[in-house]
Amino acid sequence: xxxxxxxxxxxxxxxxxxxxxxxxxxxxxxxxxxxxxxxxxxxxxxxxxxxxxxxxxxxxxxxxxxxxxxxxxxxxxxxxxxxxxxxxxxxxxxxxxxxxxxxxxxxxxxxxxxxxxxxxxxxxxxxxxxxxxxxxxxxxxxxxxxxxxxxxxxxxxxxxxxxxxxxxxxxxxxxxxxxxxxxxxxxxxxxxxxxxxxxxxxxxxxxxxxxxxxxxxxxxxxxxxxxxxxxxxxxxxxxxxxxxxxxxxxxxxxxxxxxxxxxxxxxxxxxxxxxxxxxxxxxxxxxxxxxxxxxxxxxxxxxxxxxxxxxxxxxxxxxxxxxxxxxxxxxxxxxxxxxxxxxxxxxxxxxxxxxxxxxxxxxxxxxxxxx
Amino acid sequence: xxxxxxxxxxxxxxxxxxxxxxxxxxxxxxxxxxxxxxxxxxxxxxxxxxxxxxxxxxxxxxxxxxxxxxxxxxxxxxxxxxxxxxxxxxxxxxxxxxxxxxxxxxxxxxxxxxxxxxxxxxxxxxxxxxxxxxxxxxxxxxxxxxxxxxxxxxxxxxxxxxxxxxxxxxxxxxxxxxxxxxxxxxxxxxxxxxxxxxxxxxxxxxxxxxxxxxxxxxxxxxxxxxxxxxxxxxxxxxxxxxxxxxxxxxxxxxxxxxxxxxxxxxxxxxxxxxxxxxxxxxxxxxxxxxxxxxxxxxxxxxxxx
Numbered sequence: 061x062x063x064x065x066x067x068x069x070x071x072x073x074x075x076x077x078x079x080x081x082x083x084x085x086x087x088x089x090x091x092x093x094x095x096x097x098x099x100x101x102x103x104x105x106x107x108x109x110x111x112x113x114x115x116x117x118x119x120x121x122x123x124x125x126x127x128x129x130x131x132x133x134x135x136x137x138x139x140x141x142x143x144x145x146x147x148x149x150x151x152x153x154x155x156x157x158x159x160x161x162x163x164x165x166x167x168x169x170x171x172x173x174x175x176x177x178x179x180x181x182x183x184x185x186x187x188x189x190x191x192x193x194x195x196x197x198x199x200x201x202x203x204x205x206x207x208x209x210x211x212x213x214x215x216x217x218x219x220x221x222x223x224x225x226x227x228x229x230x231x232x233x234x235x236x237x238x239x240x241x242x243x244x245x246x247x248x249x250x251x252x253x254x255x256x257x258x259x260x261x262x263x264x265x266x267x268x269x270x271x272x273x274x275x276x277x278x279x280x281x282x283x284x285x286x287x288x289x290x291x292x293x294x295x296x297x298x299x300x301x302x303x304x305x306x307x308x309x310x311x312x313x314x315x316x317x318x319x320x321x322x323x324x325x326x327x328x329x330x331x332x333x334x335x336x337x338x339x340x341x342x343x344x345x346x347x348x349x350x351x352x353x354x355x356x357x358x359x360x361x362x363x364x365x366x367x368x369x370x371x372x373x374x375x376x377x378x379x380x381x382x383x384x385x386x387x388x389x390x391x392x393x394x395x396x397x398x399x400x401x402x403x404x405x406x407x408x409x410x411x412x413x414x415x416x417x418x419x420x421x422x423x424x425x426x427x428x429x430x431x
Numbered sequence: 432x433x434x435x436x437x438x439x440x441x442x443x444x445x446x447x448x449x450x451x452x453x454x455x456x457x458x459x460x461x462x463x464x465x466x467x468x469x470x471x472x473x474x475x476x477x478x479x480x481x482x483x484x485x486x487x488x489x490x491x492x493x494x495x496x497x498x499x500x501x502x503x504x505x506x507x508x509x510x511x512x513x514x515x516x517x518x519x520x521x522x523x524x525x526x527x528x529x530x531x532x533x534x535x536x537x538x539x540x541x542x543x544x545x546x547x548x549x550x551x552x553x554x555x556x557x558x559x560x561x562x563x564x565x566x567x568x569x570x571x572x573x574x575x576x577x578x579x580x581x582x583x584x585x586x587x588x589x590x591x592x593x594x595x596x597x598x599x600x601x602x603x604x605x606x607x608x609x610x611x612x613x614x615x616x617x618x619x620x621x622x623x624x625x626x627x628x629x630x631x632x633x634x635x636x637x638x639x640x641x642x643x644x645x646x647x648x649x650x651x652x653x654x655x656x657x658x659x660x661x662x663x664x665x666x667x668x669x670x671x672x673x674x675x676x677x678x679x680x681x682x683x684x685x686x687x688x689x690x691x692x693x694x695x696x697x698x699x700x701x702x703x704x705x706x707x708x709x710x711x712x713x714x715x716x717x718x719x720x721x722x723x724x725x726x727x728x729x730x731x732x733x734x735x736x
Contacts, residue, residue: 111535111646113542143647227689258689263700267650268641270681273445277685280437292648293545294641301548316545316643427688430695 102163102341104128105156106140107149109168109291110266116291116310117265117327118142121167121190124329131334135341146170150177157182163340165333166190168265169234175199186345188336191236193416195347202332205353206236207243207415208382209325209361210287211389212375213307214247216322216364217285218255219371220305221248227278228259229271229288229295233430237289239418243389244287245425251374257425258283268294275299275306285322296321305366312362323375324362332358351412354383390415395423438682443570444640446678447577448473448632452656453663453670454577454584455628460660461588462621463601465729467523468508469629470653471530474646476501476633478538481644485541490549494573494634500537501630502623504530509622513615516731527653535646546642571639573631580628585667597621601725604732614732629653658707664714665724676706 106125108118125138139161144152149171156164157178165188166175172192179187179199187199195201217226226248230237241259248255258281260274267290275286275295279302286299286306293316299306300317308314308324332350339345353359361379364372381387392404397420405411421429452469459466480497484490508526511517549571557568588594600607600617608614636652637644655677663670684699 113535113538113645115543115643115645119543260685260688262685263697264650266645266647268643268645268648269445269448269636269650269652270685272641273441273682274685274689276437276441277682277689280434280441281686281689283689292641292645293643297545297642315543430697 101135101137102132102337103159103161104136104138104337105161105164106138107144107152107156107164107166107168107171108140108142109144109146109170111142112140114266114291115293115313115316118167118291120310120327121165121329124333125165127330128333128337132337132341136337144171150174153178154181157185162186163337163345164188169232169236186340193349195349197347200336200345200347200349202350203236203416204327204329204358205351205415206325206327206359207239207389208353209359210240210243211247211382212361212378213287213323213325214244214249215251215378216367216371216375217244217287217307218248218250218252219374220322220367221252221255221285223282223284224252224254224256225282225284226255226257227275227281227283227286228257229274229278229286229290230259230261231265231290232263233261235416235418238421238429239415240289241425242418242422246389246422247378249424259425259427261430262290264290266291268292271295272298279304293317308362314362314365319366321362322366323364326360326362328358328360331356351416354379355385397421397423397425399423438686439567440570442675442678442682443567443574445681446674447574448635448640448652449656449659449677450671450674451573451577451580451635452629452632452653453659453674454580454667455625455632456656456660457663457667457670458584458588458597458628459621459625460728461601461665461725462597462618463604463725463727463730463732464512464618464622465519465523466505466508466526466622466625467520467657468504468526468530468653469625469656470649470651471527471533472501472504472626472629473530473633473636473653473656474534474649475504475530475537476630477637477648478534478541478633478644478646480630480634481546481637482537482541484546484638485544490546490638491572493638494631497634497638498627498631501628501633502626504533505622505626505629508626509619512731513618513622516733519729519731531647538644538646541644542646544643546638548642549639573635573639576631581667581671588667593617593620598725601727604727604730608732608734614734618732629656632656658704662707662710664710673706 108121110118112118112122128136129138141152146168153166153174163186167190169191172189172194175187175189176194176196176199179196183198189201191203192201228241245257258278260278262270262274264270271290271292272294275298284304286295288295288309293313296306296313296317300320305320305322307322310327312324312326314321364375388409390410392408394402396402452473456469476497479500480493483496484493511522512519551570552572554568596612597617600614604614659670659673662673680702
């Protein structure tokens with residue numbers, strides 16, 4: 061199991077916090093029903109894979125939660141459970157369903173099966189699962205085209221590298237991460253044919269020590285630019301400590317390495333969360349699948365800094381191209397690692413479904429995907 | 432070869448928090464007390480250490496504060512198990528849960544604040560030795576402190592009078608009590624020492640290993656430290672070996688991946704635990720059942736009147 065260390069350490073400690081404070085949190089964690097309100101508020105629950113203070117993935121989801129509170133003052137009540145291990149998430153999700161939450165966001169890929177299982181038991185509760193691909197009548201899925209951002213930072217990295225070696229810290233070998241690696245590599249390759257990519261898996265979404273060690277290993281092996289698909293600023297910080305360049309992930313991480321950050325890929329869930337909450341309040345919620353990115357603002361880019369003007373311009377042009385849909389990270393033909401060309405179903409680029417289910421490296425990437 | 436000093440340095444940084452926390456727990460367990468709260472004391476040390484470092488703008492003071500915070504938490508544990516003779520396993524687990532919550536509270540205002548690195552200490556001449564010199568004699572001061580702690584614990588337990596008494600209390604608290612030894616007072620010292628080191632290990636995490644505070648950042652390292660104590664089976668040298676081996680494996684597997692060598696990384700991540708189980712099995716099969724653990728480990732001490 062990838063999350064083995066976490067399951068041992070903090071499995072039982074998904075700390076429950078709520079807006080109404082610590083006491084309410086204790087009551088909730090003990091399974092005590094909250095007192096009924098005179099005017100019933102819509103209760104919205106969130107499950108986070110890391111702590112809200114990771115300053116990355118979970119932090120951004122929590123910003124979305126706060127946006128809901130702001131958008132519907134007095135009409136909604138939100139709760140979150142943080143640091144919930146994927147392998148042991150079912151009871152945390154069920155806890156929210158049991159305590160009267162009508163809309164529940166489960167915000168990590170590994171929550172897919174537990175979410176579907178709990179959803180079957182609570183047909184009147186609406187679930188939203190991030191980055192998954194299985195839906196039900198009361199389970200919608202949503203994701204963001206993070207790979208668009210990775211295509212841009214790939215181009216920047218390809219231009220900026222001196223050793224022609226890029227380091228990539230991965231969390232788990234799931235399609236979302238693999239698509240990110242491919243997009244990054246294709247971006248880099250498009251501007252620098254000699255570029256090589258080295259990948260190290262931390263086997264955890266959030267373990268700052270290990271993420272940092274992975275970055276150090278990549279730097280030791282000659283990488284001079286680090287990017288990451290894990291949740292803490294540790295890889296960026298380690299690169300900076302060695303005077304090497306890196307990117308921020310999920311939120312704007314400039315403050316952790318102001319002189320060595322190139323840009324950040326920022327997730328912005330707030331508009332989506334507000335929209336879905338409104339749908340429930342108006343009784344219009346339906347199961348759906350949403351997959352959008354730069355164009356809809358769900359993925360944003362941080363400021364382009366610490367790079368020469370021409371690279372910045374290239375990045376901005378790429379961003380504009382992706383936004384307008386003129387270009388794509390996966391323009392056909394795409395050749396897989398084994399030399400076979402990936403079938404293009406009609407269009408000039410891979411379909412969303414192909415990206416969401418991506419389980420192969422593109423040609424040029426060395427190594428195999430861990431099973 | 433050029434890479435080697437860097438790799439070794441990474442191994443040492445990865446192993447140091449494990450080693451420090453395990454040394455502390457080793458002493459506690461020698462005195463016959465099982466404190467499963469290492470993870471909790473570590474994370475409180477990390478939070479407090481970081482908070483203190485930001486407030487005083489001194490990483491050294493932060494590390495000191497972190498160590499003291501770990502010790503304060505272990506004092507709570509000592510009160511429970513020594514005065515009220517509670518179940519040590521349950522109390523230790525409670526301590527971990529409490530520590531993780533408490534750390535979140537302490538560190539609340541400090542999430543996402545970056546901190547500058549502590550400049551490494553370079554020992555003149557010795558650091559000029561090729562490969563090893565660069566890796567060993569250029570480090571942070573806590574790394575050197577951990578080396579001194581190894582010597583201190585090994586000497587203290589085996590050569591000093593207090594260490595002898597401490598081990599006697601651990602082997603059989605009944606006999607030690609009959610001989611007139613202050614069982615509880617000796618255990619108190621052992622528990623506080625364990626807490627101090629766990630807190631120090633935590634502060635190392637948030638101030639040196641990855642220089643920021645974030646809840647849950649210990650990520651199970653306290654449990655690995657506990658596994659190390661089991662793996663060591665009573666010997667400090669095995670503890671040291673184990674810590675560097677565990678640290679080494681973590682770093683080696685990352686290098687193997689970066690070098691596109693196809694090793695299953697999930698398996699390597701689980702390896703420390705598998706090694707601990709193997710060590711336990713070996714001890715059991717070779718007929719030395721219970722070897723390595725202190726005789727009255729985990730039993731509450733209630734003197735007869």
